[in-house]
Every structure is written in structure tokens, then in C-alpha cells.
Amino acid sequence: MTAAPAQPGTAAGPGEGVPALIARAARLLPAQAPLSAFVHHNTLHAFEDRPFEEAVEHAARLFGTEPYLAESAYAALLAEGRITPADLDAVVADAPAGPPAPPGGPTWRAYLRARLGTHLDIPRGAALDWLLAETPALAALPADLPPERARYLRAAAARRRPQAGADAVRHLLADLWTALRRAAPAGPAAPPPAARPRDLLLARTGHDTDTDTHPLLIRFAAAYLDQGVAYWAMPGREEGILAAFRSLYGRRGGPPEPWLRDLPAVLAAQAGWSAARTVAWALTALRVPEPAWGAAIEATLLSLRGWAGMVHHLEHAPHRAPVAAPPARLADHLAVQLTLDLLATRAAVRAHLGPAATVADLDLLDAGPPPARAARRELAYEAYRLAQLLPVDVDALCAPAPAAAWLRTVAAADEVLRRRLLHLAYERRHRVGVLDGLHAHGRYAAPLSRPPAFQVVFCIDEREESLRRHLEEHCPSVETFGYAGFFGVPMSYQGVDDVRPRPLCPVVLTPRHLVVEEARAPRAKRHRGGAARRGYDVGTRTLARGAALSLGLGLAHAVPWVGRTLFPRRFDRWLRRLDHPGGPPTRLDLHHRPAEDAGLRRGFTVAEMTDIVAAALRTTGLGAGPAPVVLLVGHGSASLNNPHEAAHDCGATGGGRGGPNARALAAMANDPEVRAALAARGTALPAHVWFVGAYHNTCDDSVTYYDEDLVPARTRPALRAAQAALAQACRLAAHERCRRFATAPPDLPVDRALAHVETHTVDLGQPRPEYGHATNAVCVVGRRWRTRGLYLDRRAFLVSYDPTADPGAEILAGLLAAVGPVCAGINLEYYFSHVDPVGYGCGTKLPHNITGLLGVMDGHASDLRTGLPWQMVEIHEPVRLLLVVEAAPAALAAVIAANPALDRLVRHRWIQLAAWQPDGDALSWYDGGRFAPHRPPAAPLPLAGRSVEVYTGRRDHLGCAHVLAGCPDAPAEVLR
Incomplete structure (x- = not known):
């Protein structure tokens, strides 16, 4: 057994400066949340203070990735x-x-x-x-x-x-x-100095101590952070990572690996030490000079950056854990890793120089041949x-x-x-093609010449671009809008079948209100079924019951496997009929109650709801003249056997689904007290106007409508007509999506497209249920009529904004503060996951296994893989987001300069920016601190009657085109 660890010799005391060094290194770790709360973000968020090209090239050297x-x-x-x-x-x-x-x-x-x-x-x-x-x-x-x-x-x-x-x-x-x-x-005469003794040992002996330490660290981190997959929880979790490790591995007998034979004695001698003191001791024992501690800490954490990043995330955002986050501190994780590094290094040096050798003898190892x-x-x-x-x-x-x-x-x-x-x-x-298309489309762009039959507010998501376009082609009397998918309702939401609430708002917001979905009558049968399922799930993870269930029900388990593999769509429909929840209707409990729940206020006051509705009407432009029926359509994605399902959901709801937000805004807008308050403010909603919340599943292109039983009888015919038009648009949007699926023939008939995407959704073996944001490249902030009828290939986030109603640019400032970072985060995560699918993405889905409900590993043990799988990004075109804003260049420049986060993205070229004159077709793009005029060519854009003529038979990215059926007052022969 070894003697007690020596004290680190630092003048300021053991570990005095370690917390600051850990905090500095933590900036480089992945910021990915657990899979259930997956939110797109800039993979290189720590480098946004540098110009894009400099940042990606520096990160490539640091992480060993591709720029x-x-x-x-x-x-x-x-x-x-x-x-x-x-x-x-x-x-x-x-x-x-x-x-x-x-x-x-x-x-x-x-x-x-x-x-x-x-x-x-x-x-x-x-x-x-x-x-x-x-x-x-x-x-x-x-x-x-x-x-x-x-x-x-x-x-x-x-x-x-x-x-x-x-x-x-x-x-x-x-x-x-x-x-x-x-x-x-x-x-070069010599390689750069090694940041870790492990690097020097690897260079001189070929032995990689990470192969010793990482398997143990992965097993321990996965078990400690587990969110309920394991039946037995790790003992001592409530004390923290370091305490749990000392308790578990400091027991008599110790782990079986020879290099760990001294671990119990080392841990016993560390009793009572803080994480910082342990880190300082380990670095001193590893003979790392104190000026190099920062580099060593950084390199150590980055060697398993997925797990280190998850620990850091749960330390600072424990509420995003799927169930409940155990006490997680990055300093504890680092202390455990460095302790293991020290023992593995000692064992390796002894193996090469004899049992009496120490880490100090590392320099005696043969340096090998000179650098090639x-x-x-x-x-x-x-x-x-x-x-x-x-x-x-x-x-x-x-x-x-x-x-x-x-x-x-x-x-x-x-x-x-x-x-x-x-x-x-x-x-x-890419930039020139988009700006050319926007300029050329001016000859066809015009506002609707008659009041709309109905209006639909979609999320700004670029997947909704094709749905809006097809809806406008199929129903020329519709008017569509784009609004952030949480619909201005920041809330924690608990559905009728949810165990606990989850935030439904952008991650930069902290919700203060709790909204609960309540059933109008008891649902005891459903709850009994849920209890039975839970008992079964828990039983399969125990020794005796698991064996009995496997023997008794093993053959029965083959039925769903065969059904979901051979005829997935029909089998799924049969299961839905067998297990249809039914039950009474539900309502959202929106009105404020004095009680609080976990620090959240129950519901909203009338004044708060009025503010939310007024902001939505003002921002979208709906308040100028609402139609008799206004559909508010949130979105999300539901698919089978897809660990990254939440990555297909709505980024504006923090990786959740926007249906509840759309439902909440509709209920607020229909509330008589809210309408009276709006009228008192000068924004009266006519009595015949009715708002209906809905949810669009972007995977199977189905639409669910909420609270239809509350729709007045006079409004129901108009609602049915709007639903029929949206259903046809979904069929057409599904057909356009199918052109990117290799499983769909190029000549797939329109009437078979919906069945094809439904099969993708429920196919157990389908790694590409949908491509998510894989085509995102543009964000247009402006009036929809200026882009209506322009084919944008499902590539554009479309944000409704009327510059004529915003002379002071206050609305624009609020819009860009949210839209810019959110869309940039989506775009940049797709960029990096595509240019380096292994270094920045999580590689192919095929070897992925979910661990602890937190993330995925390759096989049974690997670093926690962050980023996006290849099957989500393979068709992506890795270009930086082009943000086109309908505003004068001077006004836009002032808005950008007033927002530090947005200014950083624009000035350092993480996104591209263009200004679109509100009173003309002139465009200019931001280049080197100023706006330069865009000079479009004389060549015309392709012209088509309908979108299907543009994309049929094509699988690649397509340029802009005029689609006459979507343009206001299109010729009658085009609409046939």
C-alpha cells in the first residue's frame, strides 16, 4: 500500500487557484442538455468573441477537428x-x-x-x-x-x-x-510540449493511460448521473461525485485491475479533502509545473468532454435533468479523473522502469527517434x-x-x-442566389387584395416554409404568419399525463408561471394502465422478476418487433385502436391562483394574458385585421426508436413541443376578460373572431386541434374549411419532403406521400424519420407578402414583421434579440455536425445506445456523444445563416449595435446579415462593418405554376423560383 499523499506545495495554500482554472476550462466543454431537453446551440459558443474563420481554425487545432x-x-x-x-x-x-x-x-x-x-x-x-x-x-x-x-x-x-x-x-x-x-x-525541430503526462508517456512508450482510466470513469459517471434506468441507485449519490467515488472504491478489497491496487489507500488518505485540494495534489504528484496547471486541467477535461460537459450542465441547470439531477460538480469529476490518471501513470512508469520507479522518473524513458x-x-x-x-x-x-x-x-x-x-x-x-431571388420576386409580390378567409400563425421553423407555401397555393384566400414557436407564452407546462412540468420557452428565459392541463372528468382507467406499465418496466430491471418476465413473455415480445419491422404503419394503427386513451376533454388551467408550486405561480393574471395577446397581435401584424378563424399552429416531432427525437422539436420551446403554447395563446385570445382589457387599450378584437390552437407533427404531417368543442356554432363551417385546406397542404408538404428520402421513388404520387412519411415515423428500423433542420440556411424577417409565391426549398425561417408599423424599431429589436441567436444556434450546430460528424457530431446512429436517459454512447462504453447524428445532417448544406431583415440599413445597424449578443454574431461573421429596403427591392449585405449594395444580375428566375413543378424528380438543393399559384391574384388557369 502507498503512503498518504503528499501535500501540494503552493504558497497560497492547497488548490487556491484551481476553481478559476476549472471555470476557464469549462467554457470549452459541450453545452448540450440531456436528450429530453435537447436545444440547438453554437457548438463553439466559447469562441464567439473571435471572427468565425479564426475561431473554427483555432478550435480545429485544439480539439483535433475539421474547420x-x-x-x-x-x-x-x-x-x-x-x-x-x-x-x-x-x-x-x-x-x-x-x-x-x-x-x-x-x-x-x-x-x-x-x-x-x-x-x-x-x-x-x-x-x-x-x-x-x-x-x-x-x-x-x-x-x-x-x-x-x-x-x-x-x-x-x-x-x-x-x-x-x-x-x-x-x-x-x-x-x-x-x-x-x-x-x-x-x-519543426520538436513537438509541442505535452499538456498531460499521459501525452508524454504515449509518445515515449506507446502506452495510453486513457485506455486504463476512461472505461472506469465512463462506468462511474454513467451510474452516478443515471436518471432511473438502473433499478439500484448508486450508494452515496446524495453526497456528491467525489464523496460517492471515495465511498464506493475505497472499500476493502478494492477494484480488480492491477493498476488500481493502491486506490483504496489513496482515497483513505484523501478523506476530508476538498475537490480543489485533491486536484492540486494530483497535479503536483504528476509533476505538472504550476504555470501549466490550466493547460493540464483543460486537456484532462477535454479527453472525455462529453461526460465532463454533462456534469457541468447538470451542475448549473439541474432542472433540465429528465428526472432529478444528483449533486454534480465539475471539480469533483476532475478530482476523480486526475486521481485515476496519477495511479495509471505510476503503474505505466513502473511497468517500463521497474517497481521502484516513480512519476518523477518519466523523463528517463527513451524519447524515441527524432520527430519525422x-x-x-x-x-x-x-x-x-x-x-x-x-x-x-x-x-x-x-x-x-x-x-x-x-x-x-x-x-x-x-x-x-x-x-x-x-x-x-x-x-x-448561396448568398447571391438568395438575394437575387428576393430581388427578382418583387415583380410578383403584392399584398392580398381582399380580406383573408382565415389566417394561420406558424412557428418560424424552416420546415413550416413548405407547409405555408403549399397552403397559400392551394387556398389563395389564406394569410399566413410566422411567430416564435412558444407563441410568446413562457411557461412551465404539465400535461394531463406528465409526471412533472417542463419549461416551454426559449432557454434564455426562466418561466415563472405554471400551466396545468386538467381533465374534465376522472381518468382512473388510464392511470391504472400507467401503473401497470410502470410495474412491468421496473420488474424487467430486477433479478427475479426480470427473469420471470423474460421467460413468461419473451415470445410475446416478438410480436411488436415483427409488426413494427415488416408492416410498421398498419401495426401502429392497430396498436392505437387497441390502446386509444379516449377520455373526457381537457382544459388548460390558465387563470392565476394565489398558490405556488415549486416556486412557480399557477396561471397568469388577466393583465399578463392581455400583455401576451397584445404582443402577439402587434408583432405578427394580426391586429390589423383578424379573419373570422385564426389558427395558431405549434409544432414538434414524434417518431419511434429515435434518441434524438427532441432535437426535431421546437427550439423556441427549449426543445419541447409548441402545441400547448399555441393552445394557451388561443385560450387567452378568446377569453372575454382579456378581450375587454384589449379593447380598453385600443385593440378591440371583433366578436366573430375565434382563435384555435393546433399542433403540427413535422414527422408524419398530422395536425391535432385543441378545444374544438368550445368553437361557436357560427364559426364551425369556416373552421372545417380551414382544416380541410390545411390537411391538403400537409399532403403536399409531405410529398415535397419525400423527395429527400432515398426510400421514396422520384415519381412518388402525391396521394401516397402521406403514407410514406407516416411509415417513416413508426418504423422501428428507420434511422431517418425526418431530416429536421437539415436544410436551414436563411432567415427572412419581414412581411410575408414579399416572399409569398417564392420557392425557398424549405430552407428559410420566416418571421413576420411589418416595418411600417414599427417606426422606432422597438418591435424589430425584440424580434432579432430572440430570432438571431436561436436561428444561429440551429444553423451552427448543423454546420459543425456536418463538417466533422465525428469530432463535432455524434457520428452514425447505428452503434448508439442511450445511457442514463442523458445521451448516447457508441456501443456499451464511450464518451457521451454530443452534437447531431449523421443521419440528421447528411443532406445539410453547411453555410452560415443568411439573416435578411426588411429594414433600412441604418436602422438595422443601430438595432444590431444595441444588442451585444447579436452584435457579436454579426460583427464576427457567425451569421451573414442583409438589409431589405421596406419601400423598394434594394438589398445590401453587411461586409466588413458596413452595408454594401447587392447588385442582382439580369437573368430571370425560373417560373412555375406550382411548387410540385419545381422539385419533382430532384433530390438536391434547389434555387429560388417564382411559383405563380402562391402569388396574390394568380391567373385562374394556374390555380386549376
């Missing part, structure tokens, strides 16, 4: 026309200056322009060694050389060595390679290939000075710079 798409992906986009020569010219003109032109070579910008259009796959390491040794790469011209360039090289070779004859080309290439190889700069200088060889080969392909004087490059100058030029345009510029060109093409 942009691979260069080969941009080459494919260039070949497809998704990046044009004009885009390359534009980004090269703005590129940073480079080295002087080499003798006989192009200028820096000419070289850069040519290099961006030339994709080369340069082998690395051993692959390059094999290529040079086993192929004629250094002796013959490559087969893919353009004919003109091949003729030039042969002529140059003949001039250089006329006596060599047929061997002249071989001699020229040999001279060129020799000159470049000799002129290539040496690689493969980069020097790779640069020389890249310059060699480019000299053959690009317009440069090869004969001149065979001399030492020109060769060195050429290498400097090639090195300056390294892979990161090329990918950055190609990405900017890619985004430019």
Missing part, C-alpha cells in the same frame, strides 16, 4: 457549378497578401486563383514514400496533365537538354525534384506537381533561389487557407 469541408468536397461543388469562377475571383480579391512572385511564376493572387481551381490529392507519410519509390511519379509526366501543358514541358525539356533525346523529360523532372527537395524548409520531417517532403512534392500543372517556368525553378521562392508561395497557400477561401466562395454563391 471546413474537405478540399475534395469543394472540388466537387466547383465541378457541379455550386461554386462559380466569379465566386473564386471575389474571394481571391479579398484574400490576405502573400509572398512575392517567384522568378518565372505568377503573382500571388494569380497563383491563388489557379490553385483554388486545381485539386490535388497529396499523399502523406508512408503513402508518399511508396508513391515515390514504386511509381514513375519522378520520371514521367502525369497522365492527367492538360495537353497544352504537356507540350510545353516537353519543349522545355528539349531546350534544357537537347542531347538527351527521349530522356529529356525525365532529366527535367529529376532536376526539378532535386531543386525543390533541397530548398524545402525543415520541419515528413512535412518537408510533402511540401516539395506538392510544389513539384503544381509546377507541372500551373503556368510557371519549370526550367527557372530548377535553380535554388527560384525553387525556394516557389516553395514559399506553395506553402503560403496551405490547405487551411485554401479550404477557407473555397468555403467563402461556396457561401457567396
